[in-house]
Amino acid sequence: xxxxxxxxxxxxxxxxxxxxxxxxxxxxxxxxxxxxxxxxxxxxxxxxxxxxxxxxxxxxxxxxxxxxxxxxxxxxxxxxxxxxxxxxxxxxxxxxxxxxxxxxxxxxxx
Amino acid sequence: xxxxxxxxxxxxxxxxxxxxxxxxxxxxxxxxxxxxxxxxxxxxxxxxxxxxxxxxxxxxxxxxxxxxxxxxxxxxxxxxxxxxxxxxxxxxxxxxxxxxxxxxxxxxxxxxxx
Numbered sequence: 258x259x260x261x262x263x264x265x266x267x268x269x270x271x272x273x274x275x276x277x278x279x280x281x282x283x284x285x286x287x288x289x290x291x292x293x294x295x296x297x298x299x300x301x302x303x304x305x306x307x308x309x310x311x312x313x314x315x316x317x318x319x320x321x322x323x324x325x326x327x328x329x330x331x332x333x334x335x336x337x338x339x340x341x342x343x344x345x346x347x348x349x350x351x352x353x354x355x356x357x358x359x360x361x362x363x364x365x366x367x
Numbered sequence: 368x369x370x371x372x373x374x375x376x377x378x379x380x381x382x383x384x385x386x387x388x389x390x391x392x393x394x395x396x397x398x399x400x401x402x403x404x405x406x407x408x409x410x411x412x413x414x415x416x417x418x419x420x421x422x423x424x425x426x427x428x429x430x431x432x433x434x435x436x437x438x439x440x441x442x443x444x445x446x447x448x449x450x451x452x453x454x455x456x457x458x459x460x461x462x463x464x465x466x467x468x469x470x471x472x473x474x475x476x477x478x479x480x481x
């Protein structure tokens with residue numbers, strides 16, 4: 258079946274360093290969404306990418322969708338302690354059907 | 368109001384019990400979802416209701432029975448669960464239709480099966 262993998266599984270960074278998580282799907286996606294889940298919390302929507310090669314920015318966060326629509330990345334510039342949490346991509350493969358990636362847990366050391 | 372509410376927050380049940388999880392949203396969303404999340408794992412899609420009709424069932428065992436009484440409410444009826452069903456159960460909602468929309472998640476119900 259369809260799989261969505263993320264690397265790395267864990268990342269510890271010093272505050273102020275940059276962070277990137279990569280998302281790879283075994284199949285072509287119709288769109289991709291990114292979510293952040295704080296420890297003990299629930300997933301919170303960050304962004305959705307639909308077009309091949311699309312790049313979107315939100316303040317310190319940059320999101321990319323690959324040309325083949327099978328991979329995506331999230332880059333955070335100058336991490337802050339508030340960025341702590343697990344970042345999930347969610348690959349869309351039809352109306353309403355989303356497969357969440359394995360997640361990258363980010364820890365930021367002050 | 369961009370909130371999805373879920374009750375109860377915590378539930379402990381025996382393997383012979385019958386219980387229900389409830390989810391409610393008042394954003395006018397016409398798609399509602401149930402996800403299961405085990406510790407340190409991603410959410411796994413279980414069911415999707417679209418315009419109050421079941422549109423996706425990800426081969427979930429029949430001991431889980433979803434229900435969508437109206438466009439604002441979503442229930443998950445539980446019966447004869449197994450200890451491995453212990454997890455965080457997340458409800459989400461989104462706009463309906465053929466386009467893709469962001470999902471709003473509730474805080475979840477943490478279920479323990481003894």
